[in-house]
Amino acid sequence: MAFEGLSERLQSTIQKIKGKGKINEQDVKEMMREVRFALIEADVNLKVVKQFVKIVSERAVGQDVMKSLTPGQQVIKIVQDELTNLMGGEQSVVKFSQKPPTVIMMVGLQGAGKTTTTGKLANLLRKKYNKNPLLVAADVYRPAAVKQLETLGKQLSIPVFQKGTDVSPVEIAREAIAHAREEHLDVVIIDTAGRLHIDETLMQELKDIRALKEPDEVFLVVDAMTGQDAVNVAESFDDAVGITGVVLTKLDGDTRGGAALSIRTVTQKPIKFIGMGEKLDALEPFHPERMASRILGMGDVLSLIEKAQLNVDEEKAKELEEKFKTQTFTFDDFLEQMSQVKKMGPLEDILKMIPGVNKMKGLDNINFDDKQIDHIEAIIRSMTIAEKTNPEIINAGRKKRIAKGSGCSVQEVNRLLKQFEDMKKMMKQMTGMSTKSKKKMKIPGMDSLFK
Structure with a gap:
């Protein structure tokens, strides 16, 4: 994925400074050295790198930042602002003619x-x-x-x-x-x-x-x-x-x-x-401010909402949301949810647009390979209605039967069962994230992920 290396380097660098109660010019200098390496590695034009580092450094060592209560966070905000400016500042829309075409x-x-x-x-x-x-x-x-x-x-x-x-x-x-x-x-x-x-x-x-x-x-x-x-x-x-x-x-x-x-x-x-x-x-x-937010691991909720509005069937989404509320979410629903979200693009990229998800434990262990959806479907279709509804009843004998029916190994069945549980745990974590906020994010077709 684009920016993967740059994103990791920048996030790692700013994390060091984020929690500091006070920072000095040396802290900023060390951070800027890491930022410079990250940008050069990302194949950014050398003149652009020098200009970017110079502007961020000058702003970061200003009196307003150094004497503030949260200097680390202020520096991160400066990096975000300047990344946004670097890519154009604001969205450039298509200029439609007053006299078509x-x-x-x-x-x-x-x-x-x-x-x-x-x-x-x-x-x-x-x-x-x-x-x-x-x-x-x-x-x-x-x-x-x-x-x-x-x-x-x-x-x-x-x-x-x-x-x-x-x-x-x-x-x-x-x-x-x-x-x-x-x-x-x-x-x-x-x-x-x-x-x-x-x-x-x-x-x-x-x-x-x-x-x-x-x-x-x-x-x-x-x-x-x-x-x-x-x-x-x-x-x-x-x-x-x-x-x-x-x-x-x-x-x-x-x-x-x-x-x-x-x-x-x-x-x-x-x-x-x-x-x-x-x-x-x-x-x-292209939205420069949203891309800067993605690069710094802060999510991109607005793009996620737009994707959902264009691609997700709201009626089906409401049905799935209700099933989460009533704890009746099954393997069939899991498959339906995946197919709905898949319309919006690679699942891994979609989840990265949600603020805070990149910091959630266990996310790296979940397999988000979109090509596996067909394989997952075969395994699920080899289950009985009772097994889809209550996966906990799937013992060793049932796993062998499901594996044989879907043309895969018992290990793959085990992997899917674990992924299903991991997904449910992740949704539970996300529930905690959303309930802390007074205003809940409304994302058509994704609401069920926040229940």
Whole structure:
């Protein structure tokens, strides 16, 4: 997961200073040395690292912090504020045209996931903003790109405008905008050609398309896994074509997150969206303050609520909530709950959005591999109704029968039974967390986790 290493290093560093009644300049200096190493390891641009450390250090040794009752917590707040500022300060929203259609150009190098991101963006704009988008296949040099966009359009039930590979991209874009006006489609998203590297031909073509009608947005799609190269690509495209924002893909992968922390400062262009998986709904608006909160292990409740509202069946969620209240939660309900939450993304990532969960004991021992859901289902379906309702009756003989029926080992049955118990214990811990607060978090579809 992106930022994993950076997050662990920063959390470990600030934990040392958090509980201190008093701190001095030496404490801050030592902390900043650790922060510097953490940022460099995360592949953050060196100039950005120096600037960040300088600002945090200056603020942290100020009189207001040093003489306060909770200096450690104040320093953490400063780190959070500056991380937020580093990534743009506040969310940069899509600029929709007052005279539809809004025209969005998608640009980038091959391999960054541009065509897939084009489909994801159309899906998000339709779901979140109630827009009627039109996808435009303007990458005529790669026949597979036209076919890929058409396939995405069918999967999402979103219209795709294409003229094959014999018509110029400029003409395709011109006709697509006219078609959108006629059909009352209010957003045109143009999937332009990519290259393996930046060249004059590519840039001239993008300039020609841009000259047709000044686009409302020009989004550069870059692969977060390329690290500092992503920043260099952003600078090159901005100099040649002019971009209005960046979409970072593969931020869910094994990436150190340096691009996300560097790109805004170096290019002065905001990150608009982030790709967090392969599914067509795995694109999120980028919120700098929420990302800073995630990096520092403070959770991200607002994003969690938004995910739940988009993906969870509220009626089913209410049923499960009632079962938690009445202590009638069974293995079948466990499976239902997992499938509901899985719609929101990887379970491990979802739980990390809940404040305090990263500090809960036992969380590291629970297996959150989403691919295991099918396997778990097979084991549960091999149980009798009595066993699903009262797992404590499952003795050695029953375990053998369940293992045989599901095609797995007794050890795997034991593991599931333990995970079920761990999950219940974790929910009990979370109950304690929520009852301490006068105002209870209301997360549609997740309320049962706080009972």
